Amino acid sequence: MYITITPQTLGGAYSQSVANFVAYLEKENQGLEQQDMEHFFNQYGDEINTKDVIKEIDGNGAKLKKTEPKFYSITISPSTYELKQLQNSSKDLKAYTRELMKDYVTSFNREINGKPITINDVKYFAKIEHQRSYKGTDKQVKENQPFATKILQNKQYLRKIERGELTGDIGRLKQKINQLEKEAPHQQNGKRIVQGMHKDGNQSHIHIIVSRKDASNSVSLSPGSKYKASDVVMNGKKVKRGFDRDIFFANAEKTFDKQFGYKRNYAESYKAKKDFIKNPKLYFSVLMGLSKNEKAIAFKMLGKSGLPMINIPTNKVQLAIKAIKQLKRGVDIAIKSSSIGI
Numbered sequence: 001m002y003i004t005i006t007p008q009t010l011g012g013a014y015s016q017s018v019a020n021f022v023a024y025l026e027k028e029n030q031g032l033e034q035q036d037m038e039h040f041f042n043q044y045g046d047e048i049n050t051k052d053v054i055k056e057i058d059g060n061g062a063k064l065k066k067t068e069p070k071f072y073s074i075t076i077s078p079s080t081y082e083l084k085q086l087q088n089s090s091k092d093l094k095a096y097t098r099e100l101m102k103d104y105v106t107s108f109n110r111e112i113n114g115k116p117i118t119i120n121d122v123k124y125f126a127k128i129e130h131q132r133s134y135k136g137t138d139k140q141v142k143e144n145q146p147f148a149t150k151i152l153q154n155k156q157y158l159r160k161i162e163r164g165e166l167t168g169d170i171g172r173l174k175q176k177i178n179q180l181e182k183e184a185p186h187q188q189n190g191k192r193i194v195q196g197m198h199k200d201g202n203q204s205h206i207h208i209i210v211s212r213k214d215a216s217n218s219v220s221l222s223p224g225s226k227y228k229a230s231d232v233v234m235n236g237k238k239v240k241r242g243f244d245r246d247i248f249f250a251n252a253e254k255t256f257d258k259q260f261g262y263k264r265n266y267a268e269s270y271k272a273k274k275d276f277i278k279n280p281k282l283y284f285s286v287l288m289g290l291s292k293n294e295k296a297i298a299f300k301m302l303g304k305s306g307l308p309m310i311n312i313p314t315n316k317v318q319l320a321i322k323a324i325k326q327l328k329r330g331v332d333i334a335i336k337s338s339s340i341g342i
Contacts, residue, residue, distance in 0.1 A: 007069030267298035
């Protein structure tokens with residue numbers, strides 16, 4: 001599972017309205033019948049109108065400066081393995097979102113009127129999406145780019161021949177273009193992967209818009225706080241502050257596993273990501289210490305995420321010296337794509 005929390009910006013500045021983001025999240029509904037659309041929802045309501053989403057979020061930023069985020073975007077992207085555990089992507093992810101937001105509020109070290117904040121203290125709206133498109137930064141698009149450039153050059157040459165500006169063998173040129181299309185290393189359903197192409201398979205994921213201010217529009221609740229949960233003394237008074245992302249990410253994973261009976265492999269766990277970042281030797285040691293079946297699953301997961309599969313030394317000394325050097329770069333990519341992101 002991959003989770004990100006980001007403030008929404010527009011041209012380098014914080015967005016003063018959620019309208020553009022809401023419009024962006026409505027893109028999948030275009031051309032669909034009413035019964036096939038995915039609507040905004042929150043903890044207690046379904047099929048919430050986009051106008052109400054904009055009105056509620058935009059009207060809930062009292063005393064916030066233009067240099068401060070008005071709202072945050074939380075994106076939850078379950079892995080292929082996690083999605084297979086669901087019976088109904090829309091229904092199940094909606095139920096999971098509502099449990100996840102309980103984890104969100106408990107990750108704040110804040111109080112409102114002397115009481116810990118609850119789910120009723122946050123204002124959020126969420127939406128399920130089922131499509132993802134390849135971006136220009138994706139590995140598949142970048143590695144196909146040299147072929148895309150040659151194909152474009154040949155197509156431009158072909159058009160000039162067809163207009164009579166140049167002379168050449170049209171049939172041979174078309175054959176060359178077709179050959180380049182087939183030679184591109186990354187294909188999907190027999191076609192070269194290009195920027196904007198929809199990704200194949202189940203791509204269901206969740207977008208959450210959460211207001212920076214609490215539901216009463218009086219208290220600032222920032223998941224982007226640079227402070228972890230801590231107590232400080234300000235003006236002689238003890239004050240609670242901060243948001244613990246570490247706790248949020250770990251609990252988000254646990255909630256999913258409990259809710260859907262998911263048996264999580266070490267390689268896709270939040271603990272694995274932390275181990276890899278803080279102690280690579282421990283990460284590889286635990287990885288190699290898994291049972292035969294679990295180890296096979298782990299390397300299958302990492303392999304699909306971009307890990308260059310090589311012969312892994314089984315000796316712990318070799319593991320610490322050789323394997324880390326050879327695999328660290330590949331596993332770093334795999335970890336980012338298969339685990340909860342920080």
